[in-house]
Amino acid sequence: MTVLGIENVSKSYGEVHSVQGVSLNLGEGERVALLGHNGAGKTTLMRMVLGLTPLTSGSIQVLGMPPGSRKARAAIGFLPESVAFHGALTGREQLHHFARLKGVKRRVADDLLERVGLTHAMNRKIRTYSKGMRQRVGLAQALLGQPRLALLDEPTSGLDPISRHEFYDIVDDLAKTGTAVLLSSHALTELESRTDRIAIMSKGHLLANDSLSNLRKAARLPIQVRVKATAETADDMAARLGGSRVNGASVALEVQQEGKVSLLGQITGLGDLVKDIDVTPASLEELYRHYSVPKQEGK
Amino acid sequence: MSSIAIARIELLIARRNMWVFTSLILMGLFSSVLTLAGGAPTGTLGVDPLLIATTSITTLSVYLIPLIGLLLSFDAIAGEAERGTLALSLTYPLSRGEILLGKFLAHLVVLGFAVAVGLALTAGLTIWKYGSADLNYLPLLKLFATSLALGAAFLGIGYTISALAKQTGVASGIVIIVWLICVVLYDLGLLGALVADGGGTFTKTIFPWLLVANPADAFRLINMPTDTVSTLATGLGAAGQASGFAPQLASLLLWPIFALGLAWGAFRRIEP
Numbered sequence: 001m002t003v004l005g006i007e008n009v010s011k012s013y014g015e016v017h018s019v020q021g022v023s024l025n026l027g028e029g030e031r032v033a034l035l036g037h038n039g040a041g042k043t044t045l046m047r048m049v050l051g052l053t054p055l056t057s058g059s060i061q062v063l064g065m066p067p068g069s070r071k072a073r074a075a076i077g078f079l080p081e082s083v084a085f086h087g088a089l090t091g092r093e094q095l096h097h098f099a100r101l102k103g104v105k106r107r108v109a110d111d112l113l114e115r116v117g118l119t120h121a122m123n124r125k126i127r128t129y130s131k132g133m134r135q136r137v138g139l140a141q142a143l144l145g146q147p148r149l150a151l152l153d154e155p156t157s158g159l160d161p162i163s164r165h166e167f168y169d170i171v172d173d174l175a176k177t178g179t180a181v182l183l184s185s186h187a188l189t190e191l192e193s194r195t196d197r198i199a200i201m202s203k204g205h206l207l208a209n210d211s212l213s214n215l216r217k218a219a220r221l222p223i224q225v226r227v228k229a230t231a232e233t234a235d236d237m238a239a240r241l242g243g244s245r246v247n248g249a250s251v252a253l254e255v256q257q258e259g260k261v262s263l264l265g266q267i268t269g270l271g272d273l274v275k276d277i278d279v280t281p282a283s284l285e286e287l288y289r290h291y292s293v294p295k296q297e298g299k
Numbered sequence: 300m301s302s303i304a305i306a307r308i309e310l311l312i313a314r315r316n317m318w319v320f321t322s323l324i325l326m327g328l329f330s331s332v333l334t335l336a337g338g339a340p341t342g343t344l345g346v347d348p349l350l351i352a353t354t355s356i357t358t359l360s361v362y363l364i365p366l367i368g369l370l371l372s373f374d375a376i377a378g379e380a381e382r383g384t385l386a387l388s389l390t391y392p393l394s395r396g397e398i399l400l401g402k403f404l405a406h407l408v409v410l411g412f413a414v415a416v417g418l419a420l421t422a423g424l425t426i427w428k429y430g431s432a433d434l435n436y437l438p439l440l441k442l443f444a445t446s447l448a449l450g451a452a453f454l455g456i457g458y459t460i461s462a463l464a465k466q467t468g469v470a471s472g473i474v475i476i477v478w479l480i481c482v483v484l485y486d487l488g489l490l491g492a493l494v495a496d497g498g499g500t501f502t503k504t505i506f507p508w509l510l511v512a513n514p515a516d517a518f519r520l521i522n523m524p525t526d527t528v529s530t531l532a533t534g535l536g537a538a539g540q541a542s543g544f545a546p547q548l549a550s551l552l553l554w555p556i557f558a559l560g561l562a563w564g565a566f567r568r569i570e571p
Contacts, residue, residue: 050390052571074392084382088315089308100304101391141387 001028002061003149003180004049009058011044011204018044020204021058026149026180031171033191034184035288036201042184043081045201046151049182050078063148074102077147077179079138081154087127091118091137094126098141112140115170131158139167143174150174152183156190168194188284198284202292212284219290221282222254227267228276237273241266301393305401306408313371313409322367322409326417329359334421335428348429350524352421353438357522360414361515362482364446365453367413369474371406372457376566377470386571395566403454403559410450411443418443442522448551449518453481455558462565482515508546517550 004026011019019041026032034042047053049060051068062072085094092113099109113122116136126134135158142150152171156164168190175181185191191198198215200208208215229237231249238245241263243253255263260279267274282290313319333355379385388398418439425434457474464470489509496502510516521544 047386052386052389070392070394073390076390078387078390080383080387082383083387085384086312086382088312093308093311097304097308098391100307101301101388101393103392 002026003028003030003063004182005059005061006045006049007059007061009045009048009060010056011041011048011053012056017204019048022201022204022206024199024206024209026182028148028178028180029175030197031175031181031183031195032197032199033195034182034199034201035188035191036184036292037186039203040201040292041204042201043153046078046153046182046184049149049151050076074145075148077142077144077150079135079142079150079152079155081157083134083138085126085134085137087125090123090125091129091133092122094137095122095140095144099144102145104145109140109144112143115143116140117166132160132163135159136163139170143170146177147179150179150181150183152181154185155183156185164190188288192284198287200288200291208291212287215287215291216282217257219282219287220256221286221290222256223260223282224278224280225253225255225260225263225267226278226280227251227253227274228278229273230275233273237270240270301391301397302401302404305393305398306404309402309405310408313405318371319409319412322371322413323416325363325367326413327420329363330356330417330421331424333359334424347433347435349422349425349434349436350438352425353442354523356417356421357442357519360442360446360449361519364410364414364450364518365478365482365515367410368406368450368453369457369460369478371409372402372454373461373470373474374467375402375406375458376461376569377465377467378461380465380569380571381467385569389571396563399458399559399563399566402458403451406454407447407451410454411447414443414446414450438522438524445518445521445551448555449514451555452514452551452558455555455560455562458562459558459565462562462569465569481513485513486516511546511550514550514554517547517554521547521551 002025004024006022006024009019009022010017022041022045024032034045036042044053048055049062049067051066051072060067063075065072065075089097092110095109095113096106099106110119110122113119116139118133118136118140121129121133126137129137135155139152139155142152150171156167159167171181171183171194183195192212195212197209197211199206210218225243226246227237227241227243228250234245234249234251237243238251241251241253243251246252253263264277264279267277334352376385379388389395422436422439456477460473460477461467461470464473489506493502493506496506511520
């Protein structure tokens, strides 16, 4: 079932076209990462889904309802990119307030505080919280009332690596209960195993929207192979494998997916000359660059 | 229901931010001082001591209540817009009208509480000094009700400014200017016009209406007894009473509705 349907949506502020002809669908339990640099239109797109910003053209439906309608809002959990809760309130008071607005029991709010790891600090004023702790308050309020759609704008900014890991555990649990999750991010490496689909935006356009493995196949970015030899044998090895010598004692090679196995066989055939091998598939960062700036690469 | 949740959190914030305490101290202190000092000149005149006290307190409230109302409200929308909590609140299933109503209820409670404590102190001190016999409590109740109306009007004006300015820094500057205009400059302007007119048609026909159009002046007129006391208290009083009770009451009742309507209109147009 389609939880979020975005059809050919555009948004213009006068001459500035923030979002142009974007179509994107999210089904139940799907985790989609929205990538793009600052000003690519990610936040504007989310704001339109929330009903905070009117569309210039196109249509958006949240569970078949127009964005911003009371029912649509009741079904959405939203974590804004930068939110500063009132410093005079404690984390618990702030979350209880949001629970009341969503018609959720305060017990649920307390459970969520525990889920995001804030129980020890919940009776302290938010003004004393670190950035990561404030982000956790934001995440907890987005999870209130089992949303059908979670919109998380830069959710991991300000979180340390362990907290990021915990954050994605929570996202996984959320998706397992059927919530569609749309999250935007700059931190690409952590998304690799944690999302079902990657959508890449640049200058208001949606340039790619597929699973990571499909994006890899379509991009045909080479796999990087690095073979470590010795200073004496590196030149000889580079000649035999067809690569280039780097760092004095290593050989760097590039190969497409289909040629990978035969190349590795060739390398093992060299026997004792090989001291070590590194095989690196195209990273998400390279993919992102490939899709977001295709024209410059063509030149 | 959502309005109650908003009112609840706003009351909590007002308490933490010492707004409740500050307005309480302001109203309590001034009411006590005016009650104790205001009774001194009456002595054996035989005027109701409570009447003297309420007259002094009215004069002061004309300045203080709009100020407290504006100070409570100027941050209400601009502050949330700046912190980013406004956008978040608006993604929850509640309307902007409910948010505004909730904030208004909370701020009116803070203001009403401060005024009530001030007037209770006045009543208590008067009884302590003169005994409870022959006291007329009606002016006190009238002062309380009209104080709420005056406060509500300036809360609405404050929300409007807050919504239009969108930045707390700008909003705080504007409310001080608006306060100065409403409680000081407006009267000075009218006084100047009166002097220039020298008792002509302006004084008789337009002036009473202009005076009552300002909620602060309507508040002053409605709470001032029509005898000589008012003439002593304010130079504008005597001429102002020409408009009568009904327009004064209408001004005090319509201003809160008008100002809150304006605030709602301005708030609705905000794209957080």
